[in-house]
Amino acid sequence: MIPFPKGLSRTPAARPGPLGPVADAPHGFGGTWLAVGLMSGTSMDGIDAAIIETDGETVVGVGPSLTLPYDDAFRDRLRAMLGRTSLDDEDGRRLHRDLALRHAEAVRALLKGSEVTPDLIGFHGHTLWHDPKAGVTVQAGDPALLARELGVPVVADLRQADVAAGGEGAPLVPIYHAALAEGLDRPLVVLNIGGVANVTWIGKRGPKDLIAFDTGPGNGPLDDWVARHTGEPCDRDGRLAAAGSLDEVRLLRLMDHAYFARPAPKSLDRKDFDHVPGIVEGLSLEDGATTLTAFIVAAVVQSATHLPRSPVRWVVTGGGRHNPVLMDTLTGWLGAPVQPVEAVGWNGDALEAQAFAFLAARHRRNLPITFPGTTGAPEPMTGGRLYRP
Structure with a gap:
C-alpha cells in the first residue's frame, strides 16, 4: 500500500442532494430480449462484447463474453483521433467505418459455434471527444453499417439526448x-x-x-x-x-x-x-x-x-x-x-459491455437511462437511436 500523504484530507461525507425520481416503467411488456452489448473504452485496449437476457429492468440470464484486442497500429490510429469534434473528413469516415467492422467481428466471434441470434445490439462506439458543457459528445463507429453487417437492430447514440438536455451524458452504466x-x-x-x-x-x-x-x-x-x-x-x-x-x-x-x-x-x-x-x-x-x-x-x-x-x-x-x-x-x-x-458474483471484464446490452433493452421499452443524480439531467431521460438492418 502507498502511504497516505499528510497533505491530503479525508473530508466528511457531503449531505445528500436531490436525486430525482425514476419514472415508472411502461406496463404490458412480458418478454425479454437476447441483447449483445459492445464497449470500446477509454483505455483503448480493445472491444468488449457480452450477451445477456433482459427485459430492461432485470437481468434474466448472463451469457458469454470476450475481448477483441486492438493491435498496436489501430490503437495508434485511435489515439491520434482523440480530441476530434467531427468525423467529416477522410480519416474520420474511415475510422467510423473500420470501428463498426471491428465491432461486427467481435459479435461474430462472440456468437461463433452457438445457435444464438441476438434480438438487439447495444453499441457505444469509441468516444473521441466529450464536452457536455459545450453540448458536444462524439463517438466513432457507424451503427447503421454495424446493423447491416450483422442483420440485427442496433441501439446507439446513447449519450446525445442527455447532453442536448443539459446533462453530462455520462456515466451511463x-x-x-x-x-x-x-x-x-x-x-x-x-x-x-x-x-x-x-x-x-x-x-x-x-x-x-x-x-x-x-x-x-x-x-x-x-x-x-x-x-x-x-x-x-x-x-x-x-x-x-x-x-x-x-x-x-x-x-x-x-x-x-x-x-x-x-x-x-x-x-x-x-x-x-x-x-x-x-x-x-x-x-x-x-x-x-x-x-x-x-x-x-x-x-x-x-x-x-x-x-x-x-x-x-x-x-x-x-x-x-x-x-x-x-x-x-x-x-x-x-x-x-x-x-x-x-x-x-459479477464479471468485471464484461460489466460495461453487458450494461450497453441492458441500455439497448431499456431504449426499446422507452425506459429512462440517465437521471438527475447520475448525469445532472433535468429529469429521468430516455436515450438512444434504433438503427435497423
Whole structure:
C-alpha cells in the first residue's frame, strides 16, 4: 500500500442532494430480449462484447463474453483521433467505418459455434471527444453499417439526448449497476477504474436512489507514463508502483485541479488531464508510477465527499482491479472494505459491455437511462437511436 500523504484530507461525507425520481416503467411488456452489448473504452485496449437476457429492468440470464484486442497500429490510429469534434473528413469516415467492422467481428466471434441470434445490439462506439458543457459528445463507429453487417437492430447514440438536455451524458452504466445490486447490502459503491474512473452510489431504494460521476483520471495517465518509458501498455501487477516512492508535493499539485471542487454529477474527457505528464516529468519510472497510482486513489477519496452516506463496501470493476497496489491503497485510504466485483458474483471484464446490452433493452421499452443524480439531467431521460438492418 502507498502511504497516505499528510497533505491530503479525508473530508466528511457531503449531505445528500436531490436525486430525482425514476419514472415508472411502461406496463404490458412480458418478454425479454437476447441483447449483445459492445464497449470500446477509454483505455483503448480493445472491444468488449457480452450477451445477456433482459427485459430492461432485470437481468434474466448472463451469457458469454470476450475481448477483441486492438493491435498496436489501430490503437495508434485511435489515439491520434482523440480530441476530434467531427468525423467529416477522410480519416474520420474511415475510422467510423473500420470501428463498426471491428465491432461486427467481435459479435461474430462472440456468437461463433452457438445457435444464438441476438434480438438487439447495444453499441457505444469509441468516444473521441466529450464536452457536455459545450453540448458536444462524439463517438466513432457507424451503427447503421454495424446493423447491416450483422442483420440485427442496433441501439446507439446513447449519450446525445442527455447532453442536448443539459446533462453530462455520462456515466451511463449506473442503472445497470442498480439492477445487479438488487439483493446486496446497500448503500453500495461501484467504482469503475478504466482510462477514466467513475463511481455509482446505490442507496437502499436501488434504481430510485442513485448518484454517479467521474472521480477523475483512472488508468489513462498511468498507462501513458508506462508506455512512454517502457513500451508496455500498463503497470502489470503494480510492480513499478510497488518499487517507487510517492512524491507528495507533486500529488498535491495534481489534486489542485478545478474539476475536484466541482459538485457532482460531473464527467470528464480522457484528455482533460493532459497536463499530468508535465507535473510528473523528471521523476523516475517507478516514482512516477507510484505517484500516478496515488493520484487515482486520491481522486476516489475526494469523490467520497460527494456521497450522501458511507457505503458498506466498495466493489471495483475495470482494469484497475487487477492492480494489487492500487487495490491495497484504495482499501487503506478509504478505510472501508474494497473488493473486485467478482466478490459479489459479477464479471468485471464484461460489466460495461453487458450494461450497453441492458441500455439497448431499456431504449426499446422507452425506459429512462440517465437521471438527475447520475448525469445532472433535468429529469429521468430516455436515450438512444434504433438503427435497423
